[in-house]
Amino acid sequence: MKTRALIIVFLFGGLLIYCTLDFPTWGDPLAPASKHVSPRYIERTVEETSVPNTVTAVLADYRSYDTMFETIVIFSAGVACLFLLRIFRRIEPETQLYRHIPSGITLRIAKGVKPPRESREFERIDLMWVPHDLIVQTIARLIVPFSQIFALYVIAHGHYSPGGGFQGGVILGASIILFAISHNLRSSFTRISEKLAVILCGLGVFIYAGTGALSIILGSNYLDYGALSRVFGVDAVTARSHGILIVEIGVGICVMAVMVHLYYNLASAGRHDEGL
Amino acid sequence: MSELTSMIMSKLNYWVYIVLMMVGLYAMIAKKNLVKKIIGMNILQTAVILFFISVGVKKDATIPIIIHGGAAESHALQAANYMNPLPHVLMLTAIVVAVATLGVALALVIKVYQKYETLDEDEILARLEDE
Numbered sequence: 467m468k469t470r471a472l473i474i475v476f477l478f479g480g481l482l483i484y485c486t487l488d489f490p491t492w493g494d495p496l497a498p499a500s501k502h503v504s505p506r507y508i509e510r511t512v513e514e515t516s517v518p519n520t521v522t523a524v525l526a527d528y529r530s531y532d533t534m535f536e537t538i539v540i541f542s543a544g545v546a547c548l549f550l551l552r553i554f555r556r557i558e559p560e561t562q563l564y565r566h567i568p569s570g571i572t573l574r575i576a577k578g579v580k581p582p583r584e585s586r587e588f589e590r591i592d593l594m595w596v597p598h599d600l601i602v603q604t605i606a607r608l609i610v611p612f613s614q615i616f617a618l619y620v621i622a623h624g625h626y627s628p629g630g631g632f633q634g635g636v637i638l639g640a641s642i643i644l645f646a647i648s649h650n651l652r653s654s655f656t657r658i659s660e661k662l663a664v665i666l667c668g669l670g671v672f673i674y675a676g677t678g679a680l681s682i683i684l685g686s687n688y689l690d691y692g693a694l695s696r697v698f699g700v701d702a703v704t705a706r707s708h709g710i711l712i713v714e715i716g717v718g719i720c721v722m723a724v725m726v727h728l729y730y731n732l733a734s735a736g737r738h739d740e741g742l
Numbered sequence: 743m744s745e746l747t748s749m750i751m752s753k754l755n756y757w758v759y760i761v762l763m764m765v766g767l768y769a770m771i772a773k774k775n776l777v778k779k780i781i782g783m784n785i786l787q788t789a790v791i792l793f794f795i796s797v798g799v800k801k802d803a804t805i806p807i808i809i810h811g812g813a814a815e816s817h818a819l820q821a822a823n824y825m826n827p828l829p830h831v832l833m834l835t836a837i838v839v840a841v842a843t844l845g846v847a848l849a850l851v852i853k854v855y856q857k858y859e860t861l862d863e864d865e866i867l868a869r870l871e872d873e
Contacts, residue, residue, distance in 0.1 A: 471772035479764040483757055491752035493801035495822040500800060504828045505821035512808050512819075520806040520827040521834065529831060536835040543842035550849040627807070632838045721838060728845035735852050 515706040517625045525630060526710040526717075530689045533713075534674050537720050544667045544724035551736030563591045567598060590652060592740040599648070606648030613641040621718045625707060631717030638718065639725025646726075651734055651741030660738065663727040670720025677712050755796050763789035774863045776854065780847045787840045791833045798829035806830065 490497035507524050517523040525533050564573045567587055575581045582588040614637075621634030646654035678689040686693030691709025692702035700708070733741040766789060769782025806827035808819065851861065858866050 468772050471768055474771065475764045475768045478767065479760055482760045482763075486753050486756045486760070489753065489756060492755055492796065493752075493799050495800040495803070497797070497800075499797045499829070500821075500826040504826045507827055508806060508808075508821045508824045509819045518808045520808065520824070521830045524827050524831045525834060533835060536839055539839055540842045543846050546846050547849045550846075550853055628805070630834070632834055636838065636841075724842065724845075728842075728849075732845060732848050732852065735856070 514703065515710065516703045517707045517710060519625055519627065519629075521628070522624045522630050522710060522714070526713045527691065527706055530678075530713065533717065534678070534689070537671055537674055537717050540724050541667050541671050541720055544664075544727045547728050547731045548664065551731045552738075553736045556737060556739075563593075564588050565591050565598060570598060584652075589650070590740070591650075602648050606644050610641045610645050613637060613644070617641065617718075617722075621714060622711070624714055625711065631714035632721055634714075635718035635721025636725060638722040639729075642722070642726050643729045646729060646733070647742060651730065651738065655730075655738070658726055660727070660730060663723045663730065666719050666723035667727060670716045670718070670723060673716030673719065674713050677709060677716070681709075756793065759789045759793040759796065762792070776851050776861045776863065780844065780851065783847070784840065784844060787836070791836055791840075794829040794833050794836075798826035800825050 490499075507520055507528065511517060511520045511523045515523045515527050517527075560577055562575045562581055564575055564582055565571070565588065566573060567589060572591070573582070573588075581590075584590060617634045617637035619634075620629035620637060621631055624630035624634070642654065642658060645657065677691070677694075680697070681690045681693040682688055684693040684696060691706045691713075693705075694709050695702045695705035698705050698708050730738060730741075763786050766782045766784070766786030769785065770779050773779055773782060800822060803823055803825045806824045808824070854866065855861055858869050860866060860869075
């Protein structure tokens with residue numbers, strides 16, 4: 467098997483390297499990849515959409531169908547993970563474990579006994595050996611708000627600097643995942659519940675598709691944001707940049723929710739207990 | 743001699759991406775562990791992403807953000823001064839979709855492990871034949 471794989475890999479790799487001999491040299495401005503449609507994007511973006519960042523304009527305006535279906539791909543990945551892994555009926559263990567945080571003592575609560583209320587003093591745990599990491603939790607608590615602010619900046623400032631919905635959404639999701647890793651899944655469910663995460667997945671796609679539908683209602687093509695000028699009370703070119711912002715916010719919400727939802731399901735194998 | 747060197751230098755990055763892609767392909771074919779196969783798939787995706795970004799590069803060009811946004815008329819905009827935005831757009835979405843496919847693949851692996859209690863391909867096949 468290994469030798470056969472090596473033969474295939476070397477054959478295929480050699481063929482690809484042979485093909486690169488016909489490639490244009492690296493960094494050639496006259497290469498075919500940058501000849502046909504990309505000069506038009508670079509030259510006309512500012513006058514057509516008033517967005518300086520060409521990448522954002524191409525992503526959310528010129529190629530917004532592409533981006534909308536990419537968002538739907540991500541949404542369906544989240545939904546597929548839910549259907550594959552989520553276990554709704556859980557077998558509760560005989561004894562539940564609770565940790566008294568100030569003293570570090572683990573309590574075994576037998577079945578039928580009223581468990582202590584979860585608070586700063588008590589937290590529910592699943593395994594005895596998971597330590598209570600005060601330093602990790604405190605540092606993560608310090609990092610999370612700043613990374614969330616940065617994520618919102620990346621989403622909102624995507625018109626003028628590298629950024630946009632996808633990147634900002636991933637940073638936003640990563641901040642929540644950091645919280646869930648440093649604490650446990652149960653305490654992150656109190657911030658963003660599973661239900662909220664799934665609703666946000668759908669809401670992001672809905673904002674994107676709804677913006678397109680709104681353009682139809684206002685008498686233009688699907689996802690032609692120029693029609694939104696009557697809603698915003700600005701000219702068509704500025705309305706395009708506003709439309710791009712709305713769409714990017716939708717993408718950001720969807721990506722954030724899917725990242726969080728994927729982590730919730732993968733970290734606990736769908737049981738939604740303590741997690742990693 | 744210098745011609746050959748310049749030819750190699752202008753193609754070297756593509757060759758590196760092809761080597762990276764072949765590493766991923768080899769892992770997908772030859773490795774028995776399903777998680778290692780997924781890692782190989784991700785390496786292959788990374789190679790494709792790097793290749794596309796590399797295609798968009800232009801010599802002496804800056805990132806595709808038009809600096810003087812409002813005053814574009816004052817000086818003619820040369821497309822050769824800005825990098826090709828199209829590969830950046832395509833790879834931006836491809837990275838996030840790669841993460842989503844990774845999530846689904848890991849979910850499937852967790853399901854396989856729950857059912858067969860192993861991730862080794864041969865052992866899974868042996869258990870399938872036993873049933």
